[in-house]
Amino acid sequence: MKIIIFSNHLSSIPVIDYFNTQGLLKAIVSTDKLKGQHLGIENFCNKNDISFFKVNRRELLTVIKQLFVDIQPDVVIMFGFSYRIPADLYEFPTLGFFNVHFSMLPAYQGPDPLFWQMKNGETSGGVSIHKVDSGFDTGAVVMQEPVTFIPGETWGIADSRHSLVAINMIVQLIAQLSQQNELKELAPDDSNLCYYARPKASDLTIDWETQTATQVEALVNACNPGAGGAVTTFKQQIVKILEVSQVEAEGEEDTVAGTITYANDNGLYVQCVDKKILRINILKLNEGFMTGFKLAAIGIKAEERFENSTFQYQEINN
Numbered sequence: 001m002k003i004i005i006f007s008n009h010l011s012s013i014p015v016i017d018y019f020n021t022q023g024l025l026k027a028i029v030s031t032d033k034l035k036g037q038h039l040g041i042e043n044f045c046n047k048n049d050i051s052f053f054k055v056n057r058r059e060l061l062t063v064i065k066q067l068f069v070d071i072q073p074d075v076v077i078m079f080g081f082s083y084r085i086p087a088d089l090y091e092f093p094t095l096g097f098f099n100v101h102f103s104m105l106p107a108y109q110g111p112d113p114l115f116w117q118m119k120n121g122e123t124s125g126g127v128s129i130h131k132v133d134s135g136f137d138t139g140a141v142v143m144q145e146p147v148t149f150i151p152g153e154t155w156g157i158a159d160s161r162h163s164l165v166a167i168n169m170i171v172q173l174i175a176q177l178s179q180q181n182e183l184k185e186l187a188p189d190d191s192n193l194c195y196y197a198r199p200k201a202s203d204l205t206i207d208w209e210t211q212t213a214t215q216v217e218a219l220v221n222a223c224n225p226g227a228g229g230a231v232t233t234f235k236q237q238i239v240k241i242l243e244v245s246q247v248e249a250e251g252e253e254d255t256v257a258g259t260i261t262y263a264n265d266n267g268l269y270v271q272c273v274d275k276k277i278l279r280i281n282i283l284k285l286n287e288g289f290m291t292g293f294k295l296a297a298i299g300i301k302a303e304e305r306f307e308n309s310t311f312q313y314q315e316i317n318n
Contacts, residue, residue, distance in 0.1 A: 001095075001178050002026045004073045009080025010038045011163030015170050020050055024174070026071045027051040029064055031082055057083050068092045075177060077170055078132065082111070090132040095177045097132040100170065102162045104144055105130060107192035109137035114158055116196040117149070118222035119203070121214065124148050125158075127165045129173055136195070140185040143169050152217075154224040154243075205231040206241070208258035208308055213246050213276035220244050229284050232258070232306045239306070242289075243281040251275045258306040268292030270306060 003019050005012060006029045019025040028045050032054055045052035055063050065088055073092070078085070078099040090097040103113040104126035110116070117125045126146040131139035145165050149158060176183060204227045206216055216230070220241050223230040229240030251261055251271035261277060262269040268280040269292075280292040 001074045001174070002071055003174065004029060004067075004071065004076045004093075006030070006076065006078040006081040006085075007041060008034050008038055008082055009163070010040050011160065011167075012079040013041060013044050015077075015079065015167045016041070016044065016050070017048075018167075018171065019174070020048060025050065026073060027053060027067060029053045029055065029067070029081075032056045033082055061086055061088060064089060075174065077173075079166065079170070084136070085132050087134060096183075098129050098142070098173065099132050099137070099139070100166045101128045101130065101137050102126075102159070102166075104128060104146060104192070105137055105141050106188050106190060107194055108196060109194065110196040111136075111198045112226075113196070114155055114162065115199055115222045115226065118155060118158065119219050121218050122149060125162070127162055127169060129166075129169055141188065142183040142185060143173060144186060145169055152221065152245075154221050156225045199227070201231075205308075206306070208232070208256075208273065208306060210273060212274040213272040213278050216272055216278060217244050217246060233308070234285075234306050235304075237286060240284040241280060241282070242284060244278045245281060247277050247279050249277040251277055256305065258308075260300065260302050260304050260306075263296040263300050263302050263304075265296075266293075268296050268300060 001024050003024045004027045005016060005019070005025065007016070008030050016025065016028060028041065028050055030041060030052070034042065034054060042052055042054065053063060053067065060083060068089060074095045076093045076097045080100070085097065101113065102125065103117060105128040108117055114125070124146055126144055128141050129143040130137065130141040133139040147162055147165055204223055206219060211219070220230045220243065224242045229242040232239050232241060247269065253275070255261065255271050257271060257273040259271050260268060261271050270278050270280055272278060283290055283292065283295070
């Protein structure tokens with residue numbers, strides 16, 4: 001069997017290594033958007049003499065189509081790949097072209113399902129493997145595995161846990177295909193069908209006027225580390241909050257949401273619209289990453305306030 005993997009996702013390295021060791025892997029395809037820690041995919045391929053192709057959208061129908069003609073792959077797996085696949089490619093592999101998606105499809109179709117599930121306060125997600133077709137995450141699902149969200153986990157932790165599940169599922173998929181077992185298509189639960197586009201600047205921003213403490217915490221976790229933290233404004237400066245904790249306390253009725261209620265040796269505490277209190281644990285300012293405790297120690301005072309502002313939307317888009 002000949003396998004090609006399309007991936008921009010660092011967590012794909014274990015499955016790349018596994019199939020390479022088995023002598024089944026013929027190439028890795030990534031995009032020109034590969035950056036940051038995910039460059040580790042390219043480094044791993046170079047170190048292990050794995051054919052690696054970094055392409056833009058236009059090159060899918062030139063460079064990669066020729067690659068398919070040369071290799072004649074039996075199976076192609078997408079694991080975190082950001083471009084839509086043209087029919088000339090997804091119809092090419094003899095045993096199928098499959099995508100790994102971090103939700104229980106058809107729920108949470110779209111490019112960042114973990115963000116939206118976490119922001120929306122879902123308690124359970126999952127991993128789906130589906131056939132690639134002309135739509136976004138709309139092909140027939142052939143494998144699914146539920147994954148429960150851990151209270152308080154960040155996007156990064158959830159992503160790693162979903163990736164471990166996905167790797168095992170991919171290995172099982174290839175085992176079934178190699179045994180020439182017919183893949184059973186799962187019946188979709190269309191009552192859960194929903195599509196979420198890539199998060200916009202406003203989706204990453206805390207709205208102190210409407211979001212409860214639970215919703216603010218969910219957004220903060222969903223933004224860490226991918227978006228660099230949930231965005232707010234403090235003294236006309238963009239601030240990104242990366243970690244908060246709810247405390248067993250209740251604020252005052254007439255206190256404006258976003259107001260710092262305590263700033264002392266125990267840290268920085270903010271009241272939300274539902275009068276619940278959040279302890280601000282980690283923030284990113286222009287001056288660097290800081291703890292709430294350090295901000296309190298250097299002079300941030302009670303009654304100062306985090307605010308909503310259109311200024312923050314313009315800044316985050318730059």
